[in-house]
Amino acid sequence: MEFEAWWxxxxxxxxxxxxxxxxxxxxxxxxxxxxxxxxxxRGLNFLLREQHDKAVESFVDVSRRDPHALDLQLALxxxxxxxxxxxxxxxxxxxxxxxxxxxxxxxxxxxxxxxxDFHSAGLFDRAENVYEQLTGSAYEAEAVTKLxxxxxxxxxxxxxxxxxxxxxxxxxxxQGRFIAQYHCELAELALAANDQKQVxxxxxxxxxxxxxxxxxxxIAFRAAMKADDQPAALxxxxxxxxxxxxxxxxxxxxxxxLFERLGKPQEAVEQLAAAQNEVSTSLGLSxxxxxxxxxxxxxxxxxxxxxxxxxxxxxxxxxxxxxxESDQHEAKAAGTMKDVAQLLRNATEKTPGFHCGxxxxxxxxxxxKCPGCNEWESFRATPLGQ
Ligand SMILES: [Zn+2]
Numbered sequence: 001m002e003f004e005a006w007w008x009x010x011x012x013x014x015x016x017x018x019x020x021x022x023x024x025x026x027x028x029x030x031x032x033x034x035x036x037x038x039x040x041x042r043g044l045n046f047l048l049r050e051q052h053d054k055a056v057e058s059f060v061d062v063s064r065r066d067p068h069a070l071d072l073q074l075a076l077x078x079x080x081x082x083x084x085x086x087x088x089x090x091x092x093x094x095x096x097x098x099x100x101x102x103x104x105x106x107x108x109x110x111x112x113x114x115x116x117d118f119h120s121a122g123l124f125d126r127a128e129n130v131y132e133q134l135t136g137s138a139y140e141a142e143a144v145t146k147l148x149x150x151x152x153x154x155x156x157x158x159x160x161x162x163x164x165x166x167x168x169x170x171x172x173x174x175q176g177r178f179i180a181q182y183h184c185e186l187a188e189l190a191l192a193a194n195d196q197k198q199v200x201x202x203x204x205x206x207x208x209x210x211x212x213x214x215x216x217x218x219i220a221f222r223a224a225m226k227a228d229d230q231p232a233a234l235x236x237x238x239x240x241x242x243x244x245x246x247x248x249x250x251x252x253x254x255x256x257x258l259f260e261r262l263g264k265p266q267e268a269v270e271q272l273a274a275a276q277n278e279v280s281t282s283l284g285l286s287x288x289x290x291x292x293x294x295x296x297x298x299x300x301x302x303x304x305x306x307x308x309x310x311x312x313x314x315x316x317x318x319x320x321x322x323x324x325e326s327d328q329h330e331a332k333a334a335g336t337m338k339d340v341a342q343l344l345r346n347a348t349e350k351t352p353g354f355h356c357g358x359x360x361x362x363x364x365x366x367x368x369k370c371p372g373c374n375e376w377e378s379f380r381a382t383p384l385g386q
Pocket of ligand 1: 373
């Protein structure tokens with residue numbers, strides 16, 4: 001009887017042991033769960049104290065235990081980069097890329113983030129290398145777009161052309177206007193090196209990508225002038241007038257030189273006046289008056305200037321008018337006119353010749369790619385009076 005009673009205690013004991021084991025397990029789980037956020041804060045503290053290695057160790061520890069922590073880490077890394085703390089962002093992303101237990105898509109995302117860290121830090125060759133590693137990944141299209149911008153910054157035009165062609169293939173978005181600009185960059189380099197054959201070949205490729213490129217006739221004009229090929233220069237000038245006549249201000253001296261060589265200097269003034277009639281720009285008027293002064297003389301230049309100012313007043317050009325007119329007056333009046341002209345000049349001294357139609361950046365020279373917003377072909381000759 002006693003023996004049987006002892007047996008009855010066994011299931012009770014097992015139940016107690018199971019209950020105890022379960023309690024221990026729950027406690028362990030709870031302790032672990034509580035440990036996750038604290039490890040996070042520990043990691044953040046290390047980051048704030050700029051102890052990057054220890055911070056990364058903490059984050060790696062957390063993300064091993066909790067797969068959701070991986071997304072948080074990626075978010076944290078990209079946040080650091082946006083704040084300009086590229087060192088911290090790079091540490092986080094590099095540690096993720098170095099891990100071998102990450103799922104493929106997370107590793108690719110970490111790689112894409114790392115490339116952008118290098119890009120932001122100006123480490124272009126490393127950024128280029130990592131963007132290339134994303135070929136065939138889910139991020140390929142975005143990576144190639146960013147790669148093209150790295151290559152532009154590196155002025156690696158041939159590689160940039162290949163990248164733009166890849167973007168076109170992957171996204172279906174036309175990239176002709178960029179490709180044409182890269183060929184024009186190569187043509188400019190060839191022109192500086194006096195390699196006329198290479199200039200023509202690059203310009204032909206540029207035209208193939210963008211029939212309406214205004215930069216192609218501009219370079220063709222300069223190349224023709226350098227080669228003393230007047231018919232080619234005339235043809236290029238006509239093409240520029242068809243595409244963007246306001247840009248004739250960039251080659252005013254060349255136009256005057258061309259028609260002088262052709263024995264028809266008056267024609268140069270007419271060409272500049274025609275461009276000015278189409279789009280009235282401050283710089284265009286200034287160059288037209290300069291050319292008219294030399295070729296037609298002071299009186300005719302004054303007539304042109306007065307006519308232009310009647311239709312569109314411009315303080316800067318009025319100053320010039322006053323200066324020109326002052327020669328016709330007695331000393332005292334001339335002195336006053338010159339003083340007023342100087343005041344007007346001072347007030348408009350910073351008036352630049354060009355501005356970006358995209359971001360409003362103003363500059364005295366023309367840029368094919370805006371230094372303010374990195375947009376291509378967004379620069380315009382500033383209209384008269386602005
Ligand atoms: Zn801009």
